[in-house]
Amino acid sequence: MQLTPGTKLGPYEILSPLGAGGMGEVYRARDSRLGRDVAIKVLPQHLSSNPEVRARFEREAKTVSSLNHPNICVLFDVGREGETDYLVMELIEGDTLGQRLAKGPIPIPELIRIGIQIADALDRAHRAGIVHRDLKPGNVMLTRSGAKLMDFGLARATGLAGPGSGSGVTIDGLTQSPTVGHPLTAEGTIVGTFQYMSPEQLEGKEADTRSDIWAFGCVLYEMATGKRAFQGNSQASLIGAIMTSEPAPISQFAPMSPPGLERLVRQCLTRDPDERWQSAGDVRRELEWIAGSSSQSAAAMPAVPGRRKKSPRGTIGLIAGVAIAAAGLAYAFGPWNSRPGELPLVRFMIESPEGATLKMPAETAVSPDGTMLAFVAGDSVGDSHLYLRPLSSPDARIVRGTTGAALPFWSPDGSMLAFFAEEKLLKVALDGSTPVALCDAPDPRGGDWSTGGVILFAPNNQGPISRVSANGGTPVTVTRVDKSRGELGHRYPQFLPDGNHFLYVAIGSGDEVTTFATTLDGGDPEEVLTTGSMGRWTEPGYLLFLDTGVNSARRRLLAQRFDAGSRRPVGDAVLLVDPVSSSNFGYPNAATDLHGTLVVQHQSRMHMRLTWRDRSGATVGVAVDDITAGGGALSPDGKLLAYGDNGTNDIYIRDLASGVATRLTFEGKRVNNPLWSPDGRTLAFSRIKGSAGWDVYTKATDGTGPDAQLFQGPGLFAFPMDWSRDGRWLVAQCADTTGNYDLWKIPMDGSGEPAVYQQTPAQESGASLSPDGRWILYNAVEGGKPGLFVQSFPEPGAKYQVALPEAVGSRWSARMDEILAANARGEIFSIQVSTESGFRQGATRKLFSVLPPDNFVDIERGEQRFLMATPVEGSGGSRLEVVLGWPLLIAGQK
Incomplete structure (x- = not known):
């Protein structure tokens, strides 16, 4: 049956035919609810008329509709109008x-x-x-x-059978007929x-x-x-x-x-x-x-696919072993006495140590002589450590005393490593000595160590670059954040060969970042490069950078010839590695040495399984079998899940009963922290702004209306935390211009402007409002120790500390007689409380533990079930690729 323009199928109006095939006719149609054009495929009537086939088709179509992926045509809806069954799909031009x-x-x-x-x-x-x-x-x-x-x-889903006679469905010349009364496949x-x-x-x-x-x-x-x-x-x-x-x-x-x-x-x-x-x-x-x-030698490296049920680790180890042996021969012949870039081209992969997980994005550093790799990995309880691995050996060891380590970099002579941990800049000798703290670094973003004994570092996520002696002391600011250029902060300093000039990246409100050069005495900055990331200088005279911004699903590592004397790029950039993983804001995860060694990270997208757990921690059901998101928020009635999809960088709302996911936003910019309004009609969320930072937006959950910017914090970051039950207040966690976090209250009834709840140096975060709106529960760091606090709301007044060491997250119960809280070790507690006269704490009972890589997502209304995310086996893997003699990749393109 052919449909004419103007025919209505539910809320869809047929506009014109697009084509026909064995599976039925396809039409362009208009979705009257969302005001968008879609493709509608009308199924053949001999299939629609069979209830068994139709029921099976609808079930499987719901499964297909859950495949939120940028390279899969989206199935929006399944419908039936009279005797006509139809599918509603994304309309694709091309x-x-x-x-x-x-x-x-x-x-x-x-x-x-x-x-x-x-x-x-x-x-x-x-x-x-x-x-x-x-x-x-x-x-x-x-x-x-x-x-x-x-x-x-x-x-x-349509149950086509093998060759037969009678009225059939033709697919590319193959005639088939439905098999009624049997499994469809x-x-x-x-x-x-x-x-x-x-x-x-x-x-x-x-x-x-x-x-x-x-x-x-x-x-x-x-x-x-x-x-x-x-x-x-x-x-x-x-x-x-x-x-x-x-x-x-x-x-x-x-x-x-x-x-x-x-x-x-x-x-x-x-x-x-x-x-x-x-x-x-x-x-x-x-x-x-x-x-x-890019070379025949690299492409010809043996790759052996694993047989079914066989772990790939042994295969990868074999390949890496061959490559390491080749690398060892290169080292044995003394490349350190040759000019940079003379290593033979060899590529191999490094996996994380047994029982550990590579930090994502990677934090790696190659020793100046190219023999050692330092990297950060997490252990089985989630603590990060600094690891050392000789490139000529498959064995890695933990550097003692580096729990919580981040962003390592080497001393020029290769005898020590500097790193950040516990809001400090530290250094550690490789002889087993205890790490030594050099100065404060509350929220660091990279550093570098010069031959003159000076360390440059970014002590905060926004603000200028500082310098300090490698022996420690009081840091001195050496750059100035230029607000007139829209700069929000400076990061990832790197010395140039003269030891006086250095590069740094300025992040701002644009999608790209700019690399500048300046001097230790604070000279005028010179603009070097504007692209998807900072330009990282390396011998033999190149800048390495990413070609696309932070919202790109695919990022390539390029090399640009660079004159360090004049601090100017020369010629055109060439491709080195495609694709690579990267840091969120402005830094290519590429570590190099002086002799042609390059280390980059490759990671696959993380898929999660969302399960329900009861108050004992036992799994009692599966909410979502496979989703490319690590978190989300349950709707007030518990029937829907809002989440940011890691593939499309947009918000989706998923019906937990049917499994159908509907895309809510279409900007393709990274989103975070979805939060439902009490009536379920609006969603608040954070969206990335430019190359760094987050602002708060709202969107109607029925898809109508635009994405409206609700709040732009005073600094880089603003995240919605909770919405009062009466709908009047939204509480957000925001960074100020120094990087310190405060809680803000945003009136949602139009009664005033957003205002800071209270401004303190205590790094307040993770707010939860009591159901009656009189109390706010939040985390803060006071006296250098994290704690959990209860305070009156909406005005700060009476304040109480909850007795739970190392608390990192918490939630009021609907009855206000319980606080559910987690500590830094992943233990979940039930804390009995009373708010009838002030605030009083009762008994505390441990419920269960959540160990990495599992994540807490949300709590069902009634507080009897917890929604948890567990990585799907085989997804989200991360490996380091080592490229010896990488300049030969450039030579091969000339």
């Missing part, structure tokens, strides 16, 4: 990959970029238990923002398009994620060569080719293709599923490796 391939093969850099995006989308779906089953160029859209994978799970059913189907699918066996990997290999092959991997003049000959023949080498059609791509595709097209790549995430990481390998 050509299909199939249309692009009609013009010929795709250049290798573009192929790898598209391939990484498709693999990342597949990985996200596979983690949610969804197999595409019909991956082909026609199901990939190419848009200005990247590739989009289409029709996820629809073949599975039961064994013996052939689902997909022949040219891209795996051998097990052609045999009628159940397809799994590795079937999609076969199809992906076929797509990659076609992108590289312009030809299909398997061809035949008939269905029978095509099936025979898939089952018995091997595609011609990619190099036969694309001689300049990297050997690593040939190996990757061959591994995708192995007939035995157990011998293929075992996850799309593995394929994506291999493509990223190829992207960063």
Whole structure:
């Protein structure tokens, strides 16, 4: 049945036809509620008329709708109008990959970029238990923002059966009919398009994620060569080719293709599923490796995909061991006596020490002679430590006395390390001595140590750069934050070779940051570079920097020739590594030495499983099986979860019963701290401003109206903390111009302007308002010790300290007779309280412990269940890539 313009399907009005296929007609339509155009696919009536097929379809469509990913076409809604079943999807403008391939093969850099995006989308779906089953160029859209994978799970959901007679559904010439009364994808059913189907699918066996990997290999092959991997003049000959023949080498059609791509595709097209790549995430990481390998030697490094149920750690260790041995030979022949950049090009990966987790973003430093790597990693209880690892050995050791360490950097002679911990700048000798505190550094942002015995450092997240003697003393300010240029602070100082000039980055309200050069005596700053990050100087005379800002989903490390004498860039920048992870604000996570060693971090997106735990800590249910967010906020009725998605950088609201997630914001800028209004109609949240800092915004939860800026704090950061039950007050945690945190109260009834609740040096944070609005519960640091306090509200008056050492977070119960609080060790406590006459504390009882990597998310109304986030196994991994002789990557591009 063809629909005419003007036809209404629920709130959607048909505008025009977009196309038709075996799965039904597709139309452009208008969503009258949200005022946006969408794509509507109307299902064939012979499928809609079967209740079993329709019910199964609706269930699986809900699962597909949860795949919030920038490279997956979003399924917004499933509806039925009369006898018409339909899907509402994101309207995507662009050509299909199939249309692009009609013009010929795709250049290798573009192929790898598209391939990484498709693999990342597949990985996200596979983690949610969804197999595409019909991956082909026609199901990939190419848009200005990247590739989009289409029709996820629809073949599975509609229950197409194998070849048969009667009224069928045609997909690319393959006639199929629904199997009524049987599982929609039961064994013996052939689902997909022949040219891209795996051998097990052609045999009628159940397809799994590795079937999609076969199809992906076929797509990659076609992108590289312009030809299909398997061809035949008939269905029978095509099936025979898939089952018995091997595609011609990619190099036969694309001689300049990297050997690593040939190996990757061959591994995708192995007939035995157990011998293929075992996850799309593995394929994506291999493509990223190829992207960063600009030389034949790097691309040809052996990579062995793990068999099913086999840990990749042993394989990675083997590869790293070979590379380390090669590195050891280079060291043995004395590169320290040669000119910088003369190391041979060798690349290998380093994983975190057993039982530890690399800091993300990475905090690494290569020793001046290039033999040692210092890095920060967290232990099993969440404490960070400084580790040392020789680059010629796989063994790393903790540096004693460095609990809480951050941002290490070396002394010029390599005998000591400086680092930050417990609001201090410290140094430690490598002979096992106890660390020595040099001066205060309340909220540091990097440092550097000169041959003249001077240390430059940023003591706060906003404010100027300071200098101090390497022997300690009183710091002296050496830069001035220029408010007229919109500067908010200076960070990450780095000495240039003369020991007098240094670089630093100025963060501000723009999306990019500016690197300046100045002198130790505070001379006028010289602008050096404006880009996505600070420019980091390194021998042999380059600046390393990121090409995109903090909201970009993909960041590349570039190298720019730099004259340290004139402090001017020379020539054009060239690509070093793509992609790399980075710090949140303005610093490329790239450590270098004087001899051509580069260390960068690679990390995969963290996927979390949200579970319910009772007051004993026992898991009593799963709220969300897979989500790319580590936190969120439950709606007042507990039915919805608002969260910031790590893939799109926007706010989503997820129905916990149906699993359907609706995108609420569309700015693509990083968001944080969602907070519901008491009536559930409005959401407050923080959004990143420019290259640093956060402001508070609000948005109607039904999607109407704009994102409205509610509050801009006096300094860099403003985060919404709690909303009074009567809706009158919103409390925010804000940094002042010195970086000190205070609590602010924002009247939501229009009765006045935002005002600081109280201004003290005690670093107040984490506020919770009592249900009657008379008390505020918050954390503060008084006398150098963190504590939990209760004080009258809205005006500060009577104040009481809650007896719970090291408290870091807390919440009032709905009945106001209990405070639920956590300490720094992850222990959750129930504290009995009374507020009838002042404030009195009763018994304290430990409920359970939350150990890393688990995170607390929210508490269900009634305080009987806690929502917790646990990383999905295999996601969020972080590794360090070591590139010896990295200047050869530049030489290879000339």
